[in-house]
Amino acid sequence: MSEPLPPFQTLLDNHSEDVWRTLRAMVGAQAAEDCFQETFLAALRAYPRLRPGSSPRAWLLTIAHNKAIDHLRRPRADELETDELEAPPAPPPPDRDVWGAVAALPPRQRAAVALRYIGDLSHREIGAAIGCSEEASRRSLTDGLKTLRRQL
Amino acid sequence: MSDKLTRKLRGPAPEALDAARRFADRAAAEHEADLAYTTFDSPLGQLLMASGERGLAVLHYLDEPLDEALEYLSSKRSPRIVESPRALDPWRFELDEYFAGSRQRFDAPLDWDAMTRFQRAVLRATAAIPYGETSTYTGVAGEAGSPRGQRAAGNALGSNPMAIIIPCHRVLHLGGGLGGYTGGLHRKHYLLDLEAGRL
Numbered sequence: 001m002s003e004p005l006p007p008f009q010t011l012l013d014n015h016s017e018d019v020w021r022t023l024r025a026m027v028g029a030q031a032a033e034d035c036f037q038e039t040f041l042a043a044l045r046a047y048p049r050l051r052p053g054s055s056p057r058a059w060l061l062t063i064a065h066n067k068a069i070d071h072l073r074r075p076r077a078d079e080l081e082t083d084e085l086e087a088p089p090a091p092p093p094p095d096r097d098v099w100g101a102v103a104a105l106p107p108r109q110r111a112a113v114a115l116r117y118i119g120d121l122s123h124r125e126i127g128a129a130i131g132c133s134e135e136a137s138r139r140s141l142t143d144g145l146k147t148l149r150r151q152l
Numbered sequence: 153m154s155d156k157l158t159r160k161l162r163g164p165a166p167e168a169l170d171a172a173r174r175f176a177d178r179a180a181a182e183h184e185a186d187l188a189y190t191t192f193d194s195p196l197g198q199l200l201m202a203s204g205e206r207g208l209a210v211l212h213y214l215d216e217p218l219d220e221a222l223e224y225l226s227s228k229r230s231p232r233i234v235e236s237p238r239a240l241d242p243w244r245f246e247l248d249e250y251f252a253g254s255r256q257r258f259d260a261p262l263d264w265d266a267m268t269r270f271q272r273a274v275l276r277a278t279a280a281i282p283y284g285e286t287s288t289y290t291g292v293a294g295e296a297g298s299p300r301g302q303r304a305a306g307n308a309l310g311s312n313p314m315a316i317i318i319p320c321h322r323v324l325h326l327g328g329g330l331g332g333y334t335g336g337l338h339r340k341h342y343l344l345d346l347e348a349g350r351l
Contacts, residue, residue, distance in 0.1 A: 004223070004226065004227040004231065005226065005231035006223065006226065006231065007222045007223065007225070007226040007231055007233040008185065008231055008232050008233055008234055009176065009189075009222070009233055009234050009235050010222075012172045012175065012176060012234065012235075013172075016168045016169070016171065016172035016175075017165045017168040017169075019168070020165045020167060020168035020171060021161060021162065021163075021165050021168075024165065025161055029167070032167070032171075033167070033171055036168075036171045036175070037171070037174070037175055037178070040172075040175045040179075041175070041179070041184060044179055044184055044185060044232055044234075045184065047231060047232055048230075048231065048232065098156060098157060098160040099160065102157075102160075102161075113157075113161070114161065117157070117158050117161050117162070118161050118162060148153065148157060149153050152153045152156055152157060
């Protein structure tokens, strides 16, 4: 007999901060709100089909990653609001460096860095989330870190 | 570098709390979630209340930890549950008025679906007992079309999913004895006293 799914609210309680953080790294603070709402709506709708025993955390962050990619691919209504160039609200000047450098990474590297250091996911989980092999996910992470190291 | 980077990445995300709340309220209002819940501080202790698209589904004396009650609800009804106090406003208003003695009838909609036919019949008969009056197990069994089913009626009342609002406290033994009450007899006493103006 498999464990029943926990009430959905526990997923919100336990993981909404890291979903938010992941989205902030992926699309910027401005767009994070919309992506956050889309992430949890998609998760709520699909929740009964989540395999009992699988990690809701990796599952949620995978959905968040997909929503972030959707957002990044969407044609911009207003080019001026390009999230990649936009700093999060009122960061003290030194922080701009970090967010700017993260935002300048190609999306896959950005995702690998976020899922690894915010989500604490395994390389296997990151590969599954990004839709690539474990090897490729390791490579994206290393490339991303190399760039960040150069810039920070 | 790593320090600077991860401190940023993992930095505080106070927006997440508000975003989560906004999500839960909207999921409840638009019935994307099957159930919305909140707790209610009554004079009889904490209550857990939950509603769905058709109305109030659960009003339960919260004598166990909230987690446990929610897990039970999740496994019995649906795991698609979110916390949204405002979704429960219609029933919270009525309960506040009821406990203040200024409401004698509950009007906000109830969800009668998650019951067997017999339980629904018994509980509908129970809901028809006026404020301040009482009936008997035999009486509600008869109303439910089963005059000799007082024991079964007792069971149906014992698993009343919406205590207080479906007033199973108004059902007594034939001789006037208090009978049973899932929330404990002291609560049954309190509710009968409240309705009799004895508080």
